[in-house]
Amino acid sequence: MPTGRFTIGDLTFELDGSLKELAHCQAIIREINQAEYRLQRASGADEVKVIYDQDLEGERGTFDKMRLRAYDGALNYTLDIGTTDNNPLGIYVGYDKNIEVYNRETGQTWEITPDGDEVEGQNRSARSKGQDEKPHGKPHGDRQPRGGSPPDKRRQTAGPGRQASPEEAAPGSSATSSSGSAGQSAAARQAATGTPEPEEAMNMLIKQASVHPDQQLAENTTIGKKEEPLDEKIRGFAKFCGRNREYLRRVQAVQGFEDASKLQVGEVEEALRLIFSEQHLRKREKNASG
Secondary structure, rough: OOOOEEEEEEEEEEOOOOHHHHHHHHHHHHHHHHHHHHHHHHHHOOOOOEEEEEEEOOOOOOEEEEEEEEOOOOOOEEEEEEEEEOOOOOOOOOOOOOOEEOOOOEEEEEEEEEOOOOOOOOEEEEOOOOOOOOOOOOOOOOOOOOOOOOOEEEEEHHHHOOOOOOOOOOOOOOOOOOEOOOOOOOHHHHHHHHOHHHHHHHHHHHHHHHHOOOOHHHHHHHEOOOOEEEEHHHHHHHOOOOOOOHHHHHHHHHOOOOOHHHHHHHHHHHHHHHHEEHHHHHHHHHHHHH
């Protein structure tokens, strides 16, 4: 059975399912990635974490809640993750949900819109550490995911941890790997310098690019906290992986583009995977020649 590998915030997991189910999961992940992007834009944070709160007290008793959260100094920026039976992942994030902001120093809490504007007419309330929380009820909005089955085959492969931002995936490796996945000395480099492994950097670039329209050109797309051009980040990733010009010409020949600036956003994921893994590149070359 096919297996999909997905990332939500700082959590990476695998899910077994049919191709149809995994494609549906990918669509849900894209919507969640857009919610993460809203949190990053509102908070200025480089990463979003998955928080799982248990035994919260509500009007109907205790309940658990999964959330997306970003931090900016003393401020918490939070979006609740709802549950649903209408997609294989069993979760969703409402596209029109406001972001909750909580000041840990003052105890004040307020909301901002998905565009980052403070909601008008609200009083900034202070809540105690143990104040009861209320569940938000059923999914709402016209973009609630539909179809699929409950998530009974999920298995976690990498728990919450440090997720590299594309800004950290800066050029810095002089390795010229000729086979397998890029960056065979990545573990040693990460231990010595704190620099993320190429696969971490690739996954973050894919995630941040995915919130933009598939047909948009890389040269017209900016990603990350610093809003850097996507095509420059792709070139930086290639250098980070130690790929030389000949290797990049092979990638261009297989995917049929002349320069990273002319890649469409929808083509970026495959381009990054070809840069990252020579095994994948060789497979594509073999298929093209056969």
